Amino acid sequence: MKKLFLLCSLLISSMLHADELGNILSNNKELLFDYDFKSNELESDMLSKSWINPVKLRYNKDYTTRFGDKTIGTGTFSVIIDQPIFRSGGIYYAIKYSQALRNANEADLTLQKRKMIGDAVSILFNLKKNKLEQQKMKYLIKNDKIDIRQKRDSYDAGLLDSSFLDQAILKKSQDEATLLELELNLLELKQRFSLLSDKKPDGLRLPTLKLMSKTNYSEQNLELKKDRLRAEQSAYNANVTMAKYLPTVSLQGQYTDGDLNPLFGGPNSTLEERYYNYGFSVSMPIDINSLTDIEASKVEKLRAATQVLDRKDQVKEEYEWIHNSLGILDKKIILAQKDEKIYKSLFRLTKNLVQAGEKTSLDADIMQNSLQIRKLDQKIYKIDKQVQLLKLYIRVENVL
Template sequence: MKQLSKLTLLSLIPLLAFSSEQTSQVLSDTKQEIIELKQKQIEQKEQYNKYDWLSDINLNGSIKKDQDSDTTRDFNLSISQDIYKFGGITSQIDYAKQLKKMESLSLSISTKEDLDTIFSTLLDAKINEINLEQNKLNVLNSEIDIRSKKSEYKAGELGISDLNDAIMTKNTLSDTQKELALAKLVNINTIKKYTSKNYKNIEIPSVKLMSKEIYLQNATSINYIKVENEVNNSLYEIKKSDYLPSLAVTGQYGYQDSSTIDGDDYYNYGLNLSMPLSYTSSNDIEQTRLDYLISKKELNDEKVSSETTYDEKVLTIKSYEERILLAQNDIKLYDELLEVNEEEYKAGYKTIDDVDTIRNSKMIRALDIKLYKLNIQKQILELYFNI
């Protein structure tokens, strides 16, 4: 990853602090334990891969009897250790290092996905609550509309179909209310899968929209493929060295005795130069080379995908900001209408239902602004959990 500027680091400090704190405070104990165990597993795997090029020391023992009933006993230690493999050893060590980075990034991505699910679902639950408030206000307006049309129908000024439409509208709103209440419960239950905290006590982090440059520089999906590219390159180098000459040092130390010869220690050591001759070596090497080339192309593809993701989020945010302005203009209009209708109500020209309808409509638009702000917050958080 490129070295970050001081400005970039400062902009990320709230997120970095939030990530470590929220992981411990929000995720359930079980999920935290799983994360810790996986991290330990990654570290153990790194140590294994780092020293995988070292050969085992073999402990051998045998007892044999020949046709003359002579018994021979042989006990020894032996080793054959590669000391040069045309870059294979250094590539193996580098592979272990890069693989640890890749798996740690994968674990980080998984953890952030869990956190994103928690906060995204929590925002959805809050959106459900606002939708329920709006629904109640719409029901009140619908009841006012039914009363008005019922009076007009009785006076012969309105047909039955218009009254029926008003009643059906209220019924639809009542059904929607039940659907919204259920959706809220589903969201709350989803949160319980990830945390033992009461959803009401979970604080949603306040973060601002980062620049595209910072996002692309720190996107985990991009950095993951970068490291994966290094892993595949190391595997390619290892695979090439598997089919090149290798130099190994060999040694053996043991003790042997028999029923006819006194026992004695023995040892030997030397160098062993070998090279495999394989009909399919070129195919095997080419496969790993193609894996490396594919990961390089996938990096370019992911950069485009991440840039598109950022642009889509920004467009969505701008759309909500424009809708906020429209709602604010509507509220100003409702304020003017409310003032006029309240005066006419006091003068006896308007009913209280007229005043209540406008007041409820104004409150609905005010709640729309809260909805739009929550959706903006949701878009920004999704970007932050991608880095």
């Protein structure tokens, strides 16, 4: 029962962290993406209905002096419809094209948002890494100071050449400059984060990312999904282009309510002020560029299909590269762990030698500082692993 409770607690905790980081972007950034998604929906809806011609309402008022000295005015109100009802499949494919375009644009926008979220989370990881690297540099500088002190004593005693002391002083200056660069980099990271998010970086908990399977990465990859939808869009567009040059059947209708012309509107006239005109037409354009246009759409269709195949290879290589890089980082962690054990042993040995009067407390401090450095290295490498995994996570849906 306790295990079940612990499992549920971890699951709920991870979901809360995912929701928190999923909303990491600033309100303005979220609004911009919301507007983009809404615009895509509206534009797609308009495109899906673009085959429906508008109904025209028209009112004319004419004046003439042809019937003598008197000026006569006539008014006419008309409702006109000219609507294609068959385009050799063009209407169906136009609707399917608009749906594919909407889905492809939505996938593209989702990917853009995921990358921006990924940039913000990556900055959080690098902020944490920067602080660890600063701690590491401070331990290195402590060792540098001890090294300078020891070599100065040896130099004063005539046991060491001045070049060794010079190198120790130079290394301390270089490490201090590196620490200043890290402090500057920390300010830059905070500034970059503030451009993406209005949240306080110190108040956000970082996720613990795990390596997903190659199958899941491929099936949920947004770039691959986008390319597949673009290929579908290009295929429908090729059909629309072909249908554009095939026969079209249209219905025409017109309702007219207008004043009768006095020349024809006598007492015995059978003309009606209100009447209908209706019929149909069959048309087909003869365009010198039709074959070129159709061929160009087919080429685009083939290019989009090839892009999908190329993206599959790219997705596979991305995963393999991340997987291999994680293996290298694991080896670096193992090396740091081995060094930690060695420095622990050396530290204990040095402390005993200090108590025996064979070593100074400075020697023990060097071992202690080196031990802390290798512990920090392990934490830094683990953050590097998270940054590498993040490169996979930002390309799939619903994981942050």
